[in-house]
Amino acid sequence: MCGRYSLSKSKIDLEERFQAEMLADFKPRYNIAPTQLVPVITSDSPKGFSFFYWGITPDFGQNKPVSQKLINAKAETVHEKISFKSSFERRRCLVPADGFFEWKRLGKKTKIPNRFTLRDDSLFSFAGIWEEYEGLSGEVQHTFLILTTTPNELVEEVHDRMPVILSRENEKKWLDKYTSEAELLNMLKPYPVELMVSYPVSPLVNSVQNDSPGIIRKTSPMDQFGNYTLFG
Template sequence: MCGRYAITMPVDSMRELFGFEAQPNLGARYNVAPTQEIPAVRTAYGGEGRELAALSWGLVPSWSDNPVTANRMINARGETIAEKPSFRSAFKRRRCLIPANGFYEWKGDRKGPKQPFYIQLEDGLPFAFAGIWERWEGGDGDHWETCAIVTTNANDALRPIHHRMPVILPPESYDNWLTSEPKDASALMIPYMGEIQTWPVATLVNKVVNDGPELLERSEETSQAVVSKPAQMDLF
């Protein structure tokens, strides 16, 4: 699964990579957590171009009676996304890109404390998670837009840490993910085939209140390093 990530790219870099026109006021975030608002890129209303949206991380299906008490789903398994009632409509019509610089996973057995690891692309460049989003509308006109990160089986590099990983999309697949038919989008939900690097970080990341660059530093608390190769938002 993917339950924490970092997004530290400058806004200009984000605009260039993802092709939207907005001038958002976004600061670096080193410990993005579920229920927070996150930046996501989707097809603009009307179908022309892309737009940046602020979505709440943790998908609430449009048919939920009460979004406040609904079970919010932060991840959607790629293997079942097209069939599960909670996800199938969003997968068919509302896919998005979730910008990131890296993400965290925890390694350890159930009896002892888990060691957090930070994972990024081998070259350190920003990337996009495959995401889906949903819109809940109340009878009084209120609405709430939420999202989930799509996951798949871990690749060989990440498997020693965790058996699942988020779907990481290469830039040449962005348009296909956003606009193609579900059958074609399904072909993109595969383990990342590029090179990644991982390293252990301090357990400071376990607490959502901690959110600074020190969270990405290699931890001296453990020797279990694995290096492998194969806040709120104000958008406008």
């Protein structure tokens, strides 16, 4: 499962990388969590960033644990399941990111958060699908899900799934409504392990209330007392 990611680059970086216009006043995000409103690029509007809720909207997801929120879709079955099939065929999106988090279990109670990025620390995009529907108060709202696949060797050390990271050459094809189903499914593979790195980060990431640059800094290993210390 991909349950947390970062988008710590600037508005200018995003616009240049994706060749899309950001109308909103975007600020870097270090700890993006489900139900939050974040930028995506949709098949309907590929030249601009749209802001959609990840998974479900805050009002609908209030007081529900993350485990009960629908935030991901399996790449292996997204084209078959009734709940995802229409979105996969007609409403695909890019989800810009520069890293994602997973927790490595040590013992029965201890989990160490790890951040995964591209080796050059550049922006990339997850493969996503989106949906439009009427909210509880009658207004039209938009949500998206991130597609996941089997992990590469790096992510496999921590988790049994990883988000689908699209290559740059596949991003336009992912948004193109004329791309065949076979081509789309062929894109949904683990990202090459040699192009990725990972490192432990502060347990500050555990709380969705924390959203600061310190979250994505590399931390030292736990000492014998189980404490974390940020590198200078």
